[in-house]
Amino acid sequence: MANDASIKATSSNKELTMLAEDGRRLLQYVARHGNLTINNDIAKGIISVSAKVDNNSWTISDEIQLIHCYDRLARQVYPVTIESIKAVVPDKISGKLSHPTASKTITWYRYYTVLTLIFLLAIQMFYLFGYTLIQTLADYSPPITNSIPVEIEANYLLLKDWNHIWMLGQELELKRVSVDNTSDSDLGIAFSTNLIAAQSFVQMLQNYLLPLIYGLLGALIFVLRTLLQQVRNLTYTSSREIGYRLRLTLGCLAGMITGWFLKPNMGEMALSPMALAFLAGYSIEVLFTILDKLIDSIRRQSAPSNNTNIKDQSS
Known part of the structure; x- marks a missing residue:
C-alpha cells in the first residue's frame, strides 16, 4: 500500500510540475506579444505556485489555484495552446536548440x-x-x-x-x-x-x-x-x-x-x-x-x- 501511495504521489508531482512549466511558458508567450496583457492575479498565481512546486512545498489548495489560473490563461491566449507553442517554438535541450515539429x-x-x-x-x-x-x-x-x-x-x-x-x-x-x-x-x-x-x-x-x-x-x-x-x-x-x-x-x-x-x-x-x-x-x-x-x-x-x-x- 505504501508503494502504491508513493507511486501516485510521484505521478501527481510530475503532472503538477509539467502544468507549472506549461503555465510559465504561456506567460512568456503573452509577455512577448504586445497585443495581449497579463492579468496580475493569473501571473501571481502561476509564478507563486510554480515556485512552491519547484521546492516541493505545495499543498492541495496550491494545486487548485494553479489549475484555475492555467484555465483562465489558456482561455485568454486561445487559439494559441501549449501544444502549438511546443510545436512551433524551438526548445533548448542540453544547450542546443531542438527542431520543432512545425x-x-x-x-x-x-x-x-x-x-x-x-x-x-x-x-x-x-x-x-x-x-x-x-x-x-x-x-x-x-x-x-x-x-x-x-x-x-x-x-x-x-x-x-x-x-x-x-x-x-x-x-x-x-x-x-x-x-x-x-x-x-x-x-x-x-x-x-x-x-x-x-x-x-x-x-x-x-x-x-x-x-x-x-x-x-x-x-x-x-x-x-x-x-x-x-x-x-x-x-x-x-x-x-x-x-x-x-x-x-x-x-x-x-x-x-x-x-x-x-x-x-x-x-x-x-x-x-x-x-x-x-x-x-x-x-x-x-x-x-x-x-x-x-x-x-x-x-x-x-x-x-x-x-x-x-x-x-x-x-
Whole structure:
C-alpha cells in the first residue's frame, strides 16, 4: 500500500510540475506579444505556485489555484495552446536548440511541392513534344509511294521514338516498319498505328494525369500557405498533420473531377481547364460545395415527381 501511495504521489508531482512549466511558458508567450496583457492575479498565481512546486512545498489548495489560473490563461491566449507553442517554438535541450515539429513538417511539404512541380514540368514538356508531332502529322495521309516529304518523315520517326518512351521500350507492331524499306500498305498501317496510339496517350494525359497533378500541386501550395500562417500565429499542432494528408488526397480527386467534367480540345494545351484543376486542388471546399448544391437541386427536382407517382398509384 505504501508503494502504491508513493507511486501516485510521484505521478501527481510530475503532472503538477509539467502544468507549472506549461503555465510559465504561456506567460512568456503573452509577455512577448504586445497585443495581449497579463492579468496580475493569473501571473501571481502561476509564478507563486510554480515556485512552491519547484521546492516541493505545495499543498492541495496550491494545486487548485494553479489549475484555475492555467484555465483562465489558456482561455485568454486561445487559439494559441501549449501544444502549438511546443510545436512551433524551438526548445533548448542540453544547450542546443531542438527542431520543432512545425519546422520538420514545413521542410517535408516543401520537398513534396518541389518534387511535384518538377514531375509536372517533365510530364508537361513530354506532352507538348508529343502534341506538336501529332499536330504536324494529323492532317497528313500516308502516301501511295514511299517518297514522302523529309519533314513529315522526320516527324514520323520522332513520333515513333516518342511512343517508344511511354510504352517503356515496347513496339506497337510485331514487325518493325522502316520508312525507307517497306511496302506501301505496311507504311500506311504503321503510320496510322503510331498516330492513333500517340493521340490516345495524349488524351489520357490531358484528361486524367495532368489534372490530377495540377490538383495535387494546388493542395500542396494551400498546405504550405496554411502552415506559414499557423506558424506565424503559433496555432500549428501536430494533430493538423492528418488533415493535411487528407487534403492532398482530396486535391488529387478534385483535379481529376475537373478532368472528367471538362474535356478540352488538344489544340490550346488546355490552359484554362488545367488552371481550374489547380484551383480545385487549392480550394477543395468550393468544388465540393458546388457538387453538394448540384446534388441537392437534383434531389429537389426528383422529389415532386416521386410524390406525383405515389399519388397516381394510390388513386
